[in-house]
Structures are given as C-alpha cells and as structure tokens.
Amino acid sequence: xxxxxxxxxxxxxxxxxxxxxxxHQTENHRYMYWYRQDPGHGLRLIHYSYGVKDTDKGxxxxxxxxxxxxxxxxxxxxxxxxxxxxxxxxxxIRATGTSxxxxxYFGPGTRLTVT
Amino acid sequence: xxxxxQNSGPLxxxxxxxxxxxxxxxxxxxxxxFWYRQYSGKSxxxxxxxxxxxxxxxxxxTAQLNKASQYVSLLIRDSQPSDSATYLCxxxxxxxxxxxxxxxxxxxxx
Numbered sequence: 001x002x003x004x005x006x007x008x009x010x011x012x013x014x015x016x017x018x019x020x021x022x023x024h025q026t027e028n029h030r031y032m033y034w035y036r037q038d039p040g041h042g043l044r045l046i047h048y049s050y051g052v053k054d055t056d057k058g059x060x061x062x063x064x065x066x067x068x069x070x071x072x073x074x075x076x077x078x079x080x081x082x083x084x085x086x087x088x089x090x091x092x093i094r095a096t097g098t099s100x101x102x103x104x105y106f107g108p109g110t111r112l113t114v115t
Numbered sequence: 116x117x118x119x120x121q122n123s124g125p126l127x128x129x130x131x132x133x134x135x136x137x138x139x140x141x142x143x144x145x146x147x148x149f150w151y152r153q154y155s156g157k158s159x160x161x162x163x164x165x166x167x168x169x170x171x172x173x174x175x176x177t178a179q180l181n182k183a184s185q186y187v188s189l190l191i192r193d194s195q196p197s198d199s200a201t202y203l204c205x206x207x208x209x210x211x212x213x214x215x216x217x218x219x220x221x222x223x224x225x
Contacts, residue, residue, distance in 0.1 A: 035215075042215035042217045043215040045213075058212070090158055102147045102149075102164075102213065103149065103161055103164055104161070104213060106158040107158060
C-alpha cells in the first residue's frame with residue numbers, strides 16, 4: 001500500500017456533465033499519474049505530474065484536464081463527459097530512489113460510467 | 116506496431132507447472148522493465164522490476180531480460196491457483212514514461 005486513495009470509487013454520470021476524480025497520496029511523492037483501463041487493454045496514460053503545478057499530457061489526453069495545487073492531490077477532470085470515457089481510472093505514484101526508480105504503485109481505481 | 120506487446124492469452128497451466136509470460140518492446144533505448152499482476156477488479160500490483168540483462172529471481176518468480184532481442188519474460192515456478200490473474204508488462208521508454216502491454220491472462224488449474 002503506497003498510501004494512495006481515490007475518490008469516488010464508483011460514479012455514474014450523464015453525457016455532457018463535468019466530472020472530477022481525486023487522487024490523494026500521503027507519502028510526498030513527486031510524480032503522479034492518471035491512467036485509464038478498458039476491457040482487453042492495458043493501461044493508457046492520460047496525464048501526469050512531476051510537481052505542484054507541473055503537468056504534462058499522456059497518450060490519451062483529449063477530453064481530460066488535470067490540476068495539482070498540492071503535492072498530495074492530483075485531480076482529473078472530464079469537462080464534458082462522453083460515453084467513450086466510460087472506463088476504470090487508476091492513479092499511480094512513482095517511487096523514488098536509486099534502486100526503485102520508475103516503479104509505479106497504483107491506487108484502488110475509480111469505475112466511471114457515462115450514460 | 117505497438118510499443119509493448121505481450122503474447123496473447125489466455126494462458127492456462129496446471130497447478131505446479133511453470134508459467135511463461137513474454138513481452139517484446141520496440142524502443143531499443145528502454146532501460147527499465149516491470150511486471151505487474153492484476154487480479155480481476157483490482158489495481159495492478161508490482162511484482163518484479165529488472166534493469167540489466169539476465170535473470171532476476173524473487174521467490175517463485177524469475178524475470179529475464181534480453182536487451183539485444185528487446186525481450187523480457189516472466190517465469191512463475193510451481194504455479195498456484197492464486198497466481199491466476201492478468202500480468203502486465205511495462206517498459207520505461209527513452210521518453211521517460213512507462214508504456215504498458217495489453218496483458219496476458221493466466222489461469223492455473225488445480
């Protein structure tokens with residue numbers, strides 16, 4: 001357990017509504033990531049952060065925005081949810097240190113359904 | 116061509132057998148390689164990381180890396196029903212991000 005929580009754990013929302021998912025970590029990790037996982041697919045990177053207010057896009061960033069105003073919180077926002085954004089969303093942190101560089105540890109996930 | 120490709124499953128082995136999971140990657144400059152296990156409905160869990168050519172053993176798990184062939188594998192010895200899960204291969208590319216394969220689902224039959 002890397003001290004990562006995600007909220008909400010489950011959400012059903014309607015097309016066109018805004019949605020914000022929260023990732024919270026307690027161990028002061030610098031790097032945080034948002035992934036989505038769809039049936040039959042691996043994890044695809046949406047956005048990541050390398051520090052407070054420092055974020056960058058991943059491979060599937062269209063329709064998503066992120067914010068990181070505090071080290072411990074990384075927010076993912078769907079400005080106007082679409083059915084194609086129905087997925088399971090995982091937050092991850094990257095361990096730091098010589099021997100564990102780039103190892104990632106994941107939160108419990110948020111299952112989002114857009115109807 | 117996908118950046119990280121895993122052998123398509125599902126893979127089924129009898130209890131006690133060796134399960135072999137394979138992964139190839141396209142970025143020759145990749146330096147770090149990881150195997151994650153994911154139980155159904157759960158989040159991925161890191162089980163092995165490997166950075167140098169050769170074998171790395173941890174209990175019943177052995178990761179093998181061959182950078183010349185751009186190939187990384189995971190062997191699970193004495194497979195148990197509790198090993199039944201989806202295994203994800205991840206590669207840290209030269210761009211500094213980790214790319215995941217689609218996963219191989221392993222079933223260990225008692």
